Amino acid sequence: MSSPKSTFIQEANDLLQMLEEVLLELETAPESPGQIDAAFRALHTLKGSGGMFGFGELAAFSHHFEDAFDQLREGRATVSPELIAVSLDSRDHLAALLALGPDEEADEDTRIIGDALLARLRKLMDTPADVSDTFAGQPPAPDAASAEPVVPRRWSISFSAEPSALKNGFRPELLWDELALLGSLRLTCLGDNVPELEILDPGECYLRWEMELETSVSRERIEDVFIFSMDAEIEIKALDPVEAGVASEPDQDPDSPAETATVTENGPVAAPKSESVRVQADRLDDLMDQLGELVIAQARLKSICEKFDDPRLESTVEEIEALVTGLRDTTLSIRMLxxxxxxxxxxxxxxxxxxxxxxxxxxxxxxxxxxxxxxxxxxxxxxxxxxxxxxxxxxxxxxxxxxxxxxxxxxxxxxxxxxxxxxxxxxxxxxxxxxxxxxxxxxxxxxxxxxxxxxxxxxxxxxxxxxxxxxxxxxxxxxxxxxxxxxxxxxxxxxxxxxxxxxxxxxxxxxxxxxxxLTLAIIDGLLVEVDGDKFVIPLSSVEECVELPDIETARDDGRTILRIRDQLVSYLSLDKLFGYNISTRSHRRVAIVNADGQRIGLVVDDVLGQLQTVIKPLSPFHHMVEELAGATILGDGSIALILDVNALVRRATTVMIAA
Structure with missing residues (x-):
């Protein structure tokens, strides 16, 4: 099962990719407030979650990077080609800090690069270093979103973490450090929920915290601190009488618009329902392997059923086939991106x-x-x-x-x-x-x-x-x-x-x-026979199947020409190509395939039909045979080799040119 830190790394990589795309969009549309907000949110998320999971260097750099886009949001700066260039370089620096891993310090060269990037950002934003460096201990600048004079407020904050939070990597001290940067913080830790030692679980979090924060920032900035603690019980109340009266009517609070509020005034956070689940890739691979075995078993069951004249058995087999087909389609759709x-x-x-x-x-x-x-x-x-x-x-x-x-x-x-x-x-x-x-x-x-x-x-x-x-x-x-x-x-x-x-x-x-x-796991195939052995040609390569006229004669180079609807198509006999005995059967078949943009015919003894082909890898002894793409197990338990049409035609062409 993936750890919270590994999950964060995956999500951080997605955020960095999204940030790059947003920056490139801004380069072509610098006046787009939506893209500026998207970049700010990505950096804010990296800052908050990075600090929670031990990526201190990344969180600190994201904070300074975020300040630049905060100024853009407030109209105190404009997007320029120089800003896009340094922002892309800063995004690459964040990727390097992420690659360091949690609780790791950057080396001297990486720090020098980071300092140089921050200096470029400060110069572009016209921000003195001592003001921008909030991680050095200075509080951030007051919000400029409101046109009203900034008035300090007192807030009461109650916080109770989910019992399993500590097991998932939750670090409460990082939250308190971030709250302390917003103003004057008084913190009380309460242990009234801690059970007796005999029943205490060392991995559970039984503590809760009561805080009083005096700050000039908006409610939204306070709520942002807890953006990654949605499973916790959080309660925020305004203590000043005037502010409390305003806060009781959220629609009239200019600092707390209803569409952006994530914490209620006098109630706990309501966690949104998740519409997706992150699944490890190897689990999907295991599921596909099991599905492949199920498809093979279903084919064997169908083969056995054909030997008995039992309507009840046939009905059951048809139901199982329909269920397997539905399960196959659903599983394949999960793997699609x-x-x-x-x-x-x-x-x-x-x-x-x-x-x-x-x-x-x-x-x-x-x-x-x-x-x-x-x-x-x-x-x-x-x-x-x-x-x-x-x-x-x-x-x-x-x-x-x-x-x-x-x-x-x-x-x-x-x-x-x-x-x-x-x-x-x-x-x-x-x-x-x-x-x-x-x-x-x-x-x-x-x-x-x-x-x-x-x-x-x-x-x-x-x-x-x-x-x-x-x-x-x-x-x-x-x-x-x-x-x-x-x-x-x-x-x-x-x-x-x-x-x-x-x-x-x-x-x-x-x-x-x-x-x-579309997929590499299960494909539609055309089952053919050559001298008693069975092969599968991927159906996506097959254009049509025709009968080989008996009057066709081979040329000296071993190739033949077949006329199909006034078009000449070269074709190869697989028995000759694979070293089988030359077939003397009449009414042989030709599978017309598309190989590297050319129409080529593959002569086989017979075409047995289409089938769902579960691709199995070849053994290490046969892995280097380029003409084979794998193998599959048929319903009767026998093995059929899957042909790589492109490699097969290229090899045959090379041999004939050399000859």
Missing amino acids: PVSRVFGKFRRVIRDLSLELEKPAQLITEGGDTEVDKNIIDSLTEPLVHMIRNSLDHGVEDVAAREASGKPATATVRLSACQSGGEVLISISDDGAGLNAEAIRERAVERGLIAADQYISTEALYQLIFEPGFSTAKNLSSVSGRGVGMDAVRRVVDDLRGTIDVKSVAGQGTKVTLRLP
Whole structure:
């Protein structure tokens, strides 16, 4: 079970990612009060929860960072490019402090970086260091939200923690320290609820606290101190007669608007109902493993049922099949996450790269609500970063070249996602110069990938950019040019059992589309037979199945050509490819698949039908067989190997070229 500190780290990382996105939004829309408020809330949350869980350095830095956005909220400062730049650097510094872990002190270099960032913030905000440094012991400045003169008030605060709070990492002294910064605090600890020693649980919290606070800050600032103690019983009362009379009517209290109040005047905090539950990833993986076994067991039960003519058994099996199908769909939906979780990271990549390369560029995202399996989401960052870097470095022209060709000075990189059947299509396109087909061909001939006089389609030619070490760049740069990035893209996509489509128009730009399965756990498959052995072809790769005419004859290179609706399609015989005895059966079948953008036929003895395929990993002895994506257990208990169509076709093509 995850500890509260590990939960905080996960939530803090989410907040930092959200903060980065908000800052980038502010760079394009500096007058957006909603984004300023969102940044302030994120920093306020990091400050409060960081202090509670032992991230003192992070909490202290967040406090100073928060002050800058507090001034923005109150209109005492404005958003500027310089502020966005230092804010992004400060966000990165917060990530470094978070990586230190709880109760760890930053080293000297990290402290120097933090001090330099705070100095830049103070200079931009025109705030003296001795005023901003509230963690040194000085109280914060009074609220400026109200136009009325600030009058000190006295508040009575009663606090009782949840019994299990201490076990969950609650540290009450941090709350009292933060309250003391608001003004003059008198604190009393009461132990009237502590039981006798014989029944006392050392892990339970039996104490309660009574406080009297004299401060000039608003009620909202006091409530913010307890924002992370929603399971506790908290009661706040105004003691001054005049203020108490005003506070009894919340709608008339300018400092306590009804829509923002989280603590009632004379009552405890009402904790909101949670609409979501954070679940550890390994628990989801365990659930999916158990579901996979259930699907296999259900298939075996169905296979057994077919041998008996019992309507009652058939009815029960159908009910179980419906329940398993519903459970499968629900479990798969739990693992699905929107690709916006990945897309949001790349606005910063585009911003930093455009500054480094001196090529103004903007990122447009579409279809961020498209959902994909969490394991695919986790693997997408690396290939997308490589493709974005290539788009800006190789595809997008410099400002002079763009203006000469009539294009706007600011390039557009578009990142989009959509669902198509059992696949999700993720595309990256730019409005740059497009791919240079001649340069790609010359480089491919130079490296021996194709013969000088060999015909190759434009689509196949573009696929060569994903070969290891392939690059047409004449000069190396800090961004690209070594031919490593696109090779890494193909490797990741292959591991995910996906394909890559490349389209390019000279002078107009390039579009690279990743076609990925929606999930990696259970897929729809086409069960085929070759010389008595069974194989599964992922159904997402299959376009159609046709019968192989007996009159078709093999060419000398081992390939055959099949005419399908006035189109010629090359095909491979799996018995030859796998080393089986050459089949003499008539009426064999051809599964037409899409491999790396090409239509290829795979000749099999028979097509047995479709099935839900639970993917099982191969043993360590077979893991390096690239043509196999895994294995599955059929209803009769036998094993069927799952084919990696792209790797299979590439290997066959390589062998034939070498021959």
